[in-house]
Amino acid sequence: MEPGPCSRPxxxxxxxxxxxxxxxxxxxxxxxxAGAEPGSRPGTVAAVLPAGGCGERMGVRTPKQFCRxxxxxxxxxxxxxxxxxxxxxxxxxxxTAENMxxxxxxxxxxxxxxxxxxxxxxxxxxxxxNGLKALAEDQPDxxxxxxxxxxxxxxxxxxxxxxxxxxxxxxxYDFEFGTECLQLALKYSHTKAKLVEGPPDLWKVTYKRDLxxxxxxxxxxxxxxxCVVMNTKDExxxxxxxxxxxxxxxxxxxxTSTVLDHTGGNVQxxxxxxxxxxxxxxxxxxxxxxxxxxxSTLEESGLPLLYPxxxxxxxxxxxxxxxxxxxxxxLMWIRSLAEDMKKRNVLLSGLLLNYSKDEQKLQESFQQGxxxxxxxxxxxxxxxxxxxLLA
Amino acid sequence: MEPGPCSRPxxxxxxxxxxxxxxxxxxxxxxxxAGAEPGSRPGTVAAVLPAGGCGERMGVRTPKQFCRxxxxxxxxxxxxxxxxxxxxxxxxxxxTAENMxxxxxxxxxxxxxxxxxxxxxxxxxxxxxNGLKALAEDQPDxxxxxxxxxxxxxxxxxxxxxxxxxxxxxxxYDFEFGTECLQLALKYSHTKAKLVEGPPDLWKVTYKRDLxxxxxxxxxxxxxxxCVVMNTKDExxxxxxxxxxxxxxxxxxxxTSTVLDHTGGNVQxxxxxxxxxxxxxxxxxxxxxxxxxxxSTLEESGLPLLYPxxxxxxxxxxxxxxxxxxxxxxLMWIRSLAEDMKKRNVLLSGLLLNYSKDEQKLQESFQQGxxxxxxxxxxxxxxxxxxxLLA
Numbered sequence: 208m209e210p211g212p213c214s215r216p217x218x219x220x221x222x223x224x225x226x227x228x229x230x231x232x233x234x235x236x237x238x239x240x241a242g243a244e245p246g247s248r249p250g251t252v253a254a255v256l257p258a259g260g261c262g263e264r265m266g267v268r269t270p271k272q273f274c275r276x277x278x279x280x281x282x283x284x285x286x287x288x289x290x291x292x293x294x295x296x297x298x299x300x301x302x303t304a305e306n307m308x309x310x311x312x313x314x315x316x317x318x319x320x321x322x323x324x325x326x327x328x329x330x331x332x333x334x335x336x337n338g339l340k341a342l343a344e345d346q347p348d349x350x351x352x353x354x355x356x357x358x359x360x361x362x363x364x365x366x367x368x369x370x371x372x373x374x375x376x377x378x379x380y381d382f383e384f385g386t387e388c389l390q391l392a393l394k395y396s397h398t399k400a401k402l403v404e405g406p407p408d409l410w411k412v413t414y415k416r417d418l419x420x421x422x423x424x425x426x427x428x429x430x431x432x433x434c435v436v437m438n439t440k441d442e443x444x445x446x447x448x449x450x451x452x453x454x455x456x457x458x459x460x461x462x463t464s465t466v467l468d469h470t471g472g473n474v475q476x477x478x479x480x481x482x483x484x485x486x487x488x489x490x491x492x493x494x495x496x497x498x499x500x501x502x503s504t505l506e507e508s509g510l511p512l513l514y515p516x517x518x519x520x521x522x523x524x525x526x527x528x529x530x531x532x533x534x535x536x537x538l539m540w541i542r543s544l545a546e547d548m549k550k551r552n553v554l555l556s557g558l559l560l561n562y563s564k565d566e567q568k569l570q571e572s573f574q575q576g577x578x579x580x581x582x583x584x585x586x587x588x589x590x591x592x593x594x595x596l597l598a
Numbered sequence: 599m600e601p602g603p604c605s606r607p608x609x610x611x612x613x614x615x616x617x618x619x620x621x622x623x624x625x626x627x628x629x630x631x632a633g634a635e636p637g638s639r640p641g642t643v644a645a646v647l648p649a650g651g652c653g654e655r656m657g658v659r660t661p662k663q664f665c666r667x668x669x670x671x672x673x674x675x676x677x678x679x680x681x682x683x684x685x686x687x688x689x690x691x692x693x694t695a696e697n698m699x700x701x702x703x704x705x706x707x708x709x710x711x712x713x714x715x716x717x718x719x720x721x722x723x724x725x726x727x728n729g730l731k732a733l734a735e736d737q738p739d740x741x742x743x744x745x746x747x748x749x750x751x752x753x754x755x756x757x758x759x760x761x762x763x764x765x766x767x768x769x770x771y772d773f774e775f776g777t778e779c780l781q782l783a784l785k786y787s788h789t790k791a792k793l794v795e796g797p798p799d800l801w802k803v804t805y806k807r808d809l810x811x812x813x814x815x816x817x818x819x820x821x822x823x824x825c826v827v828m829n830t831k832d833e834x835x836x837x838x839x840x841x842x843x844x845x846x847x848x849x850x851x852x853x854t855s856t857v858l859d860h861t862g863g864n865v866q867x868x869x870x871x872x873x874x875x876x877x878x879x880x881x882x883x884x885x886x887x888x889x890x891x892x893x894s895t896l897e898e899s900g901l902p903l904l905y906p907x908x909x910x911x912x913x914x915x916x917x918x919x920x921x922x923x924x925x926x927x928x929l930m931w932i933r934s935l936a937e938d939m940k941k942r943n944v945l946l947s948g949l950l951l952n953y954s955k956d957e958q959k960l961q962e963s964f965q966q967g968x969x970x971x972x973x974x975x976x977x978x979x980x981x982x983x984x985x986x987l988l989a
Contacts, residue, residue, distance in 0.1 A: 407805060414798060419814030420807040427810075531930070532923035539922070542988070575981075582981035590966075590973035594987050597933070 250348035252369055253297040254289050255338030258282055258310075258355035259327025271412055272355040273309065276422045277515060277587065278552075281412060282310075283317045284358035284425070287513065290320055292362045299341045300355065301327040301334035317513060349373060356412040358421060364409065429514050430584045432482040433457070435464040436501070438489060445523040445562055446488035449573060453486070456577040467501065483510065484517045484584045495540060502548060502555075511552035515587045518548075518555045519580055523562040531597075534559065538595055545593030554587060557595040572598050641739035643760055644688040645680050646729035649673055649701075649746035650718025662803055663746040664700065667813045668906060668978065669943075672803060673701075674708045675749035675816070678904065681711055683753045690732045691746070692718040692725035709903060740764060747803040749812060755800065820905050821975045823873040824848070826855040827892070829881050836914040836953055837879035840964060844877070847968040858892065874901065875908045875975045886931060893939060893946075902943035906978045909939075909946045910971055914953040922988075925950065929986055936984030945978060948986040963989050
């Protein structure tokens with residue numbers, strides 16, 4: 208079970224480059240109190256995820272680890288959080304026999320790597336036991352036991368867990384708070400194990416409201432960066448103006464920009480690692496070859512695999528000069544293109560901005576446009592893909 | 599501090615009709631294990647809300663009780679939850695001196711009744727003490743101490759609390775879990791008091807993710823009913839067809855319908871108690887007098903005071919017969935009307951449905967229309983008000 212190549216884009220704020228265990232895999236911002244210096248090797252680490260629960264407190268039929276958040280099962284987010292940490296060599300998920308096939312297809316569909324499956328037992332501890340048995344041959348130095356329904360686990364806390372486990376072995380603390388899990392680990396896997404209480408960010412999805420919260424947190428996370436794509440470097444252009452308005456309106460969001468070259472979308476230049484929202488200003492020519500090239504490059508980048516990507520095609524024109532109706536009709540091709548892109552997890556919509564000569568009207572229009580863009584980026588509603596909006 | 603008339607519409611699932619303390623104020627669905635039979639009188643009950651916290655765990659500057667959820671401060675939801683229980687005679691909110699004025703304007707703006715203010719102290723207990731002092735003259739039988747940041751409190755649990763307090767006085771349980779609050783209440787207000795651990799629904803908004811969850815829970819709550827407003831009883835009409843499609847698409851939502859009379863919106867017939875979403879199908883005539891009448895009646899009903907009300911004006915026409923562009927242009931008046939209504943907390947948008955003679959196209963269009971309506975109802979995004987959407 209060797210780690211596969213990091214074929215998907217990295218996560219917001221997390222560095223996955225570098226070989227497993229190498230110093231570059233640790234974020235530069237690792238807190239000094241983390242217990243390990245950047246560059247230290249955490250040794251052979253594996254993880255076991257007990258995921259055999261039936262989610263009875265959730266009040267829904269689907270076990271909570273399989274409930275969908277932004278159309279993707281919750282457990283896929285947890286796997287993503289663990290597998291992006293390159294020094295975790297193996298990840299074993301313990302699922303019930305009836306969910307084994309569903310779990311396999313989740314792994315395949317979302318391209319998860321370094322995952323193997325074990326059969327869950329009747330209890331959480333039995334599931335952990337089965338997971339540890341699956342790891343017995345590899346004899347990892349440390350095994351992290353992680354709830355399948357805690358998707359927001361960060362590399363630094365995992366590193367702290369591993370370092371503490373290696374330094375202290377099995378402390379009194381462990382025996383007090385996690386006796387049973389720990390004894391299982393000690394007895395059957397010939398490895399040290401430690402059960403650690405996590406920080407508030409590690410919260411467990413238990414009730415239905417937690418699913419809502421998880422969706423909001425994920426939406427917020429992937430909406431932290433917006434890239435304005437334009438066809439000119441001219442700082443007086445509509446694209447630059449919109450970028451400035453967006454910066455003001457969304458003061459917590461990082462608004463970047465890129466100029467599209469004439470061969471289409473040169474996504475190499477895009478901040479693809481963290482950016483799931485693209486605002487293309489006046490890029491579209493009437494034969495829309497450029498935008499199709501851009502969308503193809505976006506798709507090839509793998510970005511829409513894990514999260515819905517929002518693309519807003521902004522068209523600026525002075526509506527006092529050109530009548531509105533034919534303008535809107537001329538942009539109706541966006542509808543059919545959007546229908547097609549929706550299947551590929553790209554939410555495409557059009558925005559017609561009134562580029563008036565009247566300074567105040569211009570400002571109003573751009574302000575409203577920025578609010579609309581903010582809503583499209585924040586909500587990522589697939590039902591509204593393909594609409595032509597007006598500001 | 600007499601209870602005012604229940605001038606605002608009732609809450610989803612909660613009955614506020616009947617005089618204070620009367621049997622009819624209890625929901626018919628009161629659980630049999632609630633500890634009190636429907637019709638039993640809970641006696642003189644008051645509530646104290648300590649709201650002097652600074653919300654440091656929230657990671658935002660605004661104290662959490664004043665953070666906005668759907669544009670309304672969280673504490674207003676908590677007040678609403680308490681004041682809709684007619685047998686709670688007085689509600690005292692303890693806020694810091696610097697927030698006193700803000701709190702007064704919240705009470706005024708959202709029409710809260712039976713509320714008085716006390717100054718919060720340096721600690722939660724000091725705030726409760728001050729709240730109880732404010733009640734000392736009234737000598738209520740029972741005082742409920744309720745966190746300002748637990749907005750989802752239901753009448754049945756409040757009734758259980760009060761009944762338990764009256765039956766058991768101050769049990770060992772109280773002394774174990776709530777000694778200080780309780781002693782304060784006993785010492786200074788000459789009244790029995792009990793601190794009760796609530797059910798999971800009573801969860802406290804503590805972290806930022808809880809605000810997200812609260813917003814989602816509230817959005818879901820107010821989106822449980824959709825009213826389709828039509829201009830004909832004809833069961834073959836577009837309105838009836840859309841209603842049926844909505845019922846299928848949104849199987850958890852109660853879809854009702856009403857026929858608009860020719861004098862405009864006869865809101866008396868609307869399920870205004872629980873409905874914050876109106877889908878008006880082909881109601882709009884070209885001079886839009888009818889829709890203006892409807893909107894006025896809606897506003898007069900007080901519905902938009904507490905929650906944003908979604909109104910979608912659906913226009914059905916066969917787009918193979920009529921060209922799209924002039925049709926869209928003819929509906930552009932919706933934009934300016936929406937701009938005006940947004941100030942009144944009504945989110946108005948237009949939806950053009952392709953009423954094709956081709957059965958399959960018709961179905962597709964209505965399905966897409968239903969998805970768009972579901973998104974508008976669910977998200978309640980003010981940025982998208984005024985848009986003309988197409989299905």
